[in-house]
Amino acid sequence: MGITTREILFAERPVGEPTLATFELTTRELRDPGEGEILVRNAWLSVDPYMRGRMSTAKSYVAGFELGKALQGGAVGEVVESNAEGFAPGDLVVHDLGWREHAVLKAAYARQLESPVAPPQAYLGVLGMPGHTAYAGLTRVGELGPGMTVFVSAAAGAVGSLVGQAAKKLGAGRVIGSAGGPEKVRHVVDELGFDACIDYKQGDIRGQLKAAAPDGVDLYFDNVGGEHLEVAIGRLNLHARVVICGMISQYNATDLPAGPRNLINLVTTRARMEGLLVSDHADLLPEFLATVGPWVAAGEITYRETIREGLESAPQAFLDLLAGANTGKMLIEL
Numbered sequence: 001m002g003i004t005t006r007e008i009l010f011a012e013r014p015v016g017e018p019t020l021a022t023f024e025l026t027t028r029e030l031r032d033p034g035e036g037e038i039l040v041r042n043a044w045l046s047v048d049p050y051m052r053g054r055m056s057t058a059k060s061y062v063a064g065f066e067l068g069k070a071l072q073g074g075a076v077g078e079v080v081e082s083n084a085e086g087f088a089p090g091d092l093v094v095h096d097l098g099w100r101e102h103a104v105l106k107a108a109y110a111r112q113l114e115s116p117v118a119p120p121q122a123y124l125g126v127l128g129m130p131g132h133t134a135y136a137g138l139t140r141v142g143e144l145g146p147g148m149t150v151f152v153s154a155a156a157g158a159v160g161s162l163v164g165q166a167a168k169k170l171g172a173g174r175v176i177g178s179a180g181g182p183e184k185v186r187h188v189v190d191e192l193g194f195d196a197c198i199d200y201k202q203g204d205i206r207g208q209l210k211a212a213a214p215d216g217v218d219l220y221f222d223n224v225g226g227e228h229l230e231v232a233i234g235r236l237n238l239h240a241r242v243v244i245c246g247m248i249s250q251y252n253a254t255d256l257p258a259g260p261r262n263l264i265n266l267v268t269t270r271a272r273m274e275g276l277l278v279s280d281h282a283d284l285l286p287e288f289l290a291t292v293g294p295w296v297a298a299g300e301i302t303y304r305e306t307i308r309e310g311l312e313s314a315p316q317a318f319l320d321l322l323a324g325a326n327t328g329k330m331l332i333e334l
Contacts (some may be wrong), residue, residue, distance in 0.1 A: 002030040002070055003039075004269045006311055007100035012064040014055055022055070023059070023071075023315035032081070038093070038107050039081040045332040046074030046100040046124040047317050048158075049248050073098035076113070082294055092116070094123050101334055104315055117297035124334055125329030126296055127289065128302040129278060130158035134221075135288040136281035137168055137243040142219045143276050147173035149213055151232055154223035155197060156184040156304075158329040159245060163221045164194045165301050166292065172219075176212045178205070178228060180324055187327060191302050206231045216240075224248055230260040233271075242273035248322070304328030 011024035015265050031041045041087040051073060054065045075098035084107030087093070093110040098101035113120060119128055125131065137159075138144045147328050150167045154160040155177025164175045164236055177188040188197040198208035209217075209231055216237035225247025233243065262298040266273060281316060295301045306326040308317040321330045 002032050003102060004028070005030050005100060005102040006130070007070040008314055009070060009073050010055070010067055010313065012084065013054070013057070013067060015072070018052070018055065018319060020315050020319070023318075025312055030104055033083045033104050034218065035107070036084045036106055036109060037104055038079050038084050038087050040066050040075075040093060040100055040103045040110070041080050041107065042075045042077035042098060042103060042334055044076045044121040044124055045311075045314060045334065046128070047128070047314065047321050047332060048073060048265055048328040049246060049321060051318065052322060061279075070097075071099040072096055074102070074124045076123055077103070082107070087112070092120055099314060113175075117293045121305065121329075122296065124159050124187075124331060125305065126162055126301060129161050129294060130329060131292055132281070132285055133245060133276065133278040134159050134162040134166060136278055136284050136290060137221055137245055137276045138163060138170065138219075140281060140284065141276050142221065142241045142243045144170055144172060144219060145327075147219035149174045149176070149215065149237075150219045150221065151176045151209065151217045151235070152215060152221040152223070153178045153192060153232075154246075154248065155179050155188045155192070155229045156327050157223060158220075160187075160221070160223055161192055161303060161328060162301065164188070164291070165192055167219075168193060169295065174213070176209070176217075177226070178209075184327060187304070191304075193302075193323040202226070206234065207234055212298040219243070221245060222247070226257065230262055233262050233265050235261055236265060236269045236271045238269050240269055240271040242271060244273060244275045267328075306330050308332050310334065 009024040012022050014022050039061045087107050092113040095110040150172045152160045152163045156179040167175050177194045179188050180201045185197045185199045194214040206294045217235045218237050218240050220232040220242045222244050223246045304327045
């Protein structure tokens with residue numbers, strides 16, 4: 001007989017900004033695992049900006065959330081019951097059936113943490129999807145080279161914070177971030193080791209970036225879009241790269257703003273702008289873990305976590321994430 005558990009349902013499709021009414025906490029009976037399946041007790045849940053896109057009916061790279069059904073997201077948990085070869089009770093696994101306290105899933109969709117070099121929740125952040133995204137964007141899409149000047153928006157977030165630190169370790173000449181507010185700016189420079197960080201809440205992003213990157217930008221890693229993207233395009237050097245990872249400034253927009261007005265700069269600079277989906281770079285996961293894992297284990301990478309307690313805190317945590325209230329990775333501890 002299955003167990004009783006709780007999960008967060010997608011209750012209402014938002015128009016503009018999501019609200020608490022977008023979500024519903026419910027209790028249900030969970031079936032026993034079938035052949036090739038495992039029952040997992042989730043310990044940590046990931047809260048990510050990309051989930052906003054899955055709340056829309058627009059065609060996208062991943063299926064949207066279904067109304068009345070549990071949301072999905074990254075999770076780390078412990079196997080409670082196994083009906084699958086190679087998995088045993090007590091195993092730690094990473095999977096995508098978060099936003100619930102327990103999950104039954106095919107073992108093929110779970111990845112075991114056999115020799116973790118950091119606390120389990122790090123595999124949802126710096127050693128998980130956000131870290132993998134940062135590494136793939138820098139090394140493959142952005143083709144980072146020695147001495148490059150790198151600019152990254154949302155530099156205090158889960159992806160941006162590793163982009164800057166990894167860029168420095170991989171040979172970048174100068175790394176500049178953008179963050180909101182003096183506390184985040186200090187964190188980016190003093191703790192993460194960026195060479196400079198602009199405060200977009202102070203305005204004049206264009207002037208701030210010109211002062212921080214007087215010789216231009218060779219690689220822009222975009223997590224924000226909007227004005228940041230236009231300003232960055234205006235500072236690109238010859239044959240620069242622009243990695244489009246996210247555009248959180250537009251996720252709640254009901255009418256999309258006009259695109260950057262200076263795309264002609266891509267012609268004059270012969271720059272390249274390319275979108276990034278980490279799922280296209282799954283083959284880089286072993287290399288990413290082999291490279292970044294030892295840095296994390298040695299304390300050479302700084303990462304912050306914004307932690308909320310209990311499944312019921314997940315909806316507000318998501319709203320806070322979209323409002324920029326987090327520093328580093330937003331997590332739910334169960």
